[in-house]
Amino acid sequence: MSDTPSDISHDQHAVRRQKLADLRAAGQDPFRANVATTHFSADAKALYVEGQDDVVSVTVAGRLVTFRVQGGSSFVKILDQQGQIQLYFRKDVLGEERYGVFKKLLDLGDIIGVTGTLFKTKTGEITVRVDSFTLVSKALRPLPEKWHGLSDAEQVYRQRYLDLIVNAESRARLLLRSKVVSHIRRFLEDRQFIEVETPVLENTAGGAAARPFVTHHNALNVDFFLRIATELRLKRLLVxxxxxVFEIGRIFRNEGVSRRHNPEFTMLEVYQAYSDYRGMMTLIRDLLTTLVRDVIRPADGSLKIKHAASGEEIDFGGEWREVRYKDLITQATGDAEWFARSKGEKVAGAEKLGLYVDPKWEEFEITNEIFSKKIEPTLIQPTFITHLPKELCPLAKLNAEDPSVLDVFELTIGGMEVAPAYSEQNDPDVQRQMFEAQAGEEQQNIDHDFLLALEHGMPPAGGMGVGIDRLCILLTGAESIRDVILFPQLRPADAK
Structure with missing residues (x-):
C-alpha cells in the first residue's frame, strides 16, 4: 500500500524533528540564532557589476525553496520579500563539517542567512558564492508542492502564509496592493490632504445604509457599533x-459574502472643502491614471490594463464617459417615461427584463436593481454615472435644477463601482429632513451630534469613497476580493 499525503507529511515531520534534535545535541539551536542582513535579494543582485565576479560581498537571508546537491558543491535558492536569489555552496570553502551540516540537516522550508560574494554563473544567473551560513529557523513541517499542494481555495485563504511562499502570483498581487495604498497616501499628501484616524467603535451606525456589527463596552455598559463608514466623523473635521482630510480605514458591514463583498474591507474616504462632485471627478481621474502609470506600469508604456473577465482593454488615458443615471435606465428599459410609471408598472418592467423584484421594495430600489444587474456589468471603460435619485444618498446636495436627483457620481470601471462621490450636503436643516426621511420610524439611529456640528457651519465640500479592495481587484485582475485581502474572513475550520 502506498503512503497517503498525510502519512508522508507525518513522516517528514518526524524526520525534521530528529534533525532539530541532532542540531541541538551538537550545540546548534537554530531558534537562538540570528543574522544581520545587508540586502534583500533584488537589491543584492543589482549590486553586481558585469565581469567583476567575487568583488561585492553581501549578507542575505530567506527561506530555502530549491535544493540541488551535486557532490562537493550545491546550488540552492532562497526566497525573501523581494523574490529569489541563488546561492552556491562548496565543501572546499565551508569545510567538510559545515558542508555536512548543510547537506544532512537542512530541508526545504528552512530559513538561513549567508554571507558571500556575487558572481555570475555560466547560465547568466547572478549568484552568491557562500563563505558562511547560519540556520536561523528550522521548518518542522514540509512546504506544499508548488503546483499541486495548495490547490484548494479554502486552504489558500486559511493558510495564506503557505500561499505566499509557494505562489509567486499571489505574493506579487498582495505586494502590489501595498504599493497601491502607499501611492494613494503620497498622492493625497502631495495635494495637502491630511491623513487622520477616526473611531472604529461608534454610538450610532451612520454614513451608509448597511447592517452593523454590534459589540458591548463592559466598562461603560453600553453597546457600540463597528463603523460602517468614516464619513460623518471626517465631515466633522471640515467643520x-x-x-x-482623508482616511484609509477598515469598514465593517454585517452583510453577505461574495466575489466583491467581504464583511471587513478597506475604504479610502477623502473630503475637500470648497470643492464639489466635479472636483472629485478630477481628483479620482488623476489618482487612477498615476496609479496605472507609476505602480502598474503597463509594459507598452500606455495607460491600458486588461480586464480579466472580458479580456477587453481598459484605457485610463482615453475618454472617461459621463452619463446621467436616468438616461442609462431609459436606455436599458426602452421606456422614455420610466420615471413617471407606477410601482406596478415598474415591477412589470423589471420582470420583463428577467429580474426578481421583492414586493417590499420601494420604487427607487426596483430601478436600482435594473442598474446593478443590467447596466453596471456592461460598463467596462471608466464611466461617471451622475445625478442619481435623491433616495440613494441622504448626505449629498440636491441638484439645483432637478431636486429629485443629487449632485453625485458613481465611477464604474470593469463592470463594478469603484468610487462614489458627491457635493456634500452642508445645510443642517435639509440634512435633518433627509436623515428623518431615510430613518422612518427608527429616529434613534440619526446622528444628532453630526447635525449639531453642521449647525456650527461646514464649508461647501466634495467627498469621495474608494473601495481599496475593489480597486485592487481591478488593477491586478484578481478573480475575487479574497485574492486581494491577506486574511479574508472564513468560517472556523472546525465549524459544521
Whole structure:
C-alpha cells in the first residue's frame, strides 16, 4: 500500500524533528540564532557589476525553496520579500563539517542567512558564492508542492502564509496592493490632504445604509457599533477647520459574502472643502491614471490594463464617459417615461427584463436593481454615472435644477463601482429632513451630534469613497476580493 499525503507529511515531520534534535545535541539551536542582513535579494543582485565576479560581498537571508546537491558543491535558492536569489555552496570553502551540516540537516522550508560574494554563473544567473551560513529557523513541517499542494481555495485563504511562499502570483498581487495604498497616501499628501484616524467603535451606525456589527463596552455598559463608514466623523473635521482630510480605514458591514463583498474591507474616504462632485471627478481621474502609470506600469508604456473577465482593454488615458443615471435606465428599459410609471408598472418592467423584484421594495430600489444587474456589468471603460435619485444618498446636495436627483457620481470601471462621490450636503436643516426621511420610524439611529456640528457651519465640500479592495481587484485582475485581502474572513475550520 502506498503512503497517503498525510502519512508522508507525518513522516517528514518526524524526520525534521530528529534533525532539530541532532542540531541541538551538537550545540546548534537554530531558534537562538540570528543574522544581520545587508540586502534583500533584488537589491543584492543589482549590486553586481558585469565581469567583476567575487568583488561585492553581501549578507542575505530567506527561506530555502530549491535544493540541488551535486557532490562537493550545491546550488540552492532562497526566497525573501523581494523574490529569489541563488546561492552556491562548496565543501572546499565551508569545510567538510559545515558542508555536512548543510547537506544532512537542512530541508526545504528552512530559513538561513549567508554571507558571500556575487558572481555570475555560466547560465547568466547572478549568484552568491557562500563563505558562511547560519540556520536561523528550522521548518518542522514540509512546504506544499508548488503546483499541486495548495490547490484548494479554502486552504489558500486559511493558510495564506503557505500561499505566499509557494505562489509567486499571489505574493506579487498582495505586494502590489501595498504599493497601491502607499501611492494613494503620497498622492493625497502631495495635494495637502491630511491623513487622520477616526473611531472604529461608534454610538450610532451612520454614513451608509448597511447592517452593523454590534459589540458591548463592559466598562461603560453600553453597546457600540463597528463603523460602517468614516464619513460623518471626517465631515466633522471640515467643520473644525481641516479643509482637506482623508482616511484609509477598515469598514465593517454585517452583510453577505461574495466575489466583491467581504464583511471587513478597506475604504479610502477623502473630503475637500470648497470643492464639489466635479472636483472629485478630477481628483479620482488623476489618482487612477498615476496609479496605472507609476505602480502598474503597463509594459507598452500606455495607460491600458486588461480586464480579466472580458479580456477587453481598459484605457485610463482615453475618454472617461459621463452619463446621467436616468438616461442609462431609459436606455436599458426602452421606456422614455420610466420615471413617471407606477410601482406596478415598474415591477412589470423589471420582470420583463428577467429580474426578481421583492414586493417590499420601494420604487427607487426596483430601478436600482435594473442598474446593478443590467447596466453596471456592461460598463467596462471608466464611466461617471451622475445625478442619481435623491433616495440613494441622504448626505449629498440636491441638484439645483432637478431636486429629485443629487449632485453625485458613481465611477464604474470593469463592470463594478469603484468610487462614489458627491457635493456634500452642508445645510443642517435639509440634512435633518433627509436623515428623518431615510430613518422612518427608527429616529434613534440619526446622528444628532453630526447635525449639531453642521449647525456650527461646514464649508461647501466634495467627498469621495474608494473601495481599496475593489480597486485592487481591478488593477491586478484578481478573480475575487479574497485574492486581494491577506486574511479574508472564513468560517472556523472546525465549524459544521
Amino acid at each position: 473644525g477647520g481641516f479643509d482637506r
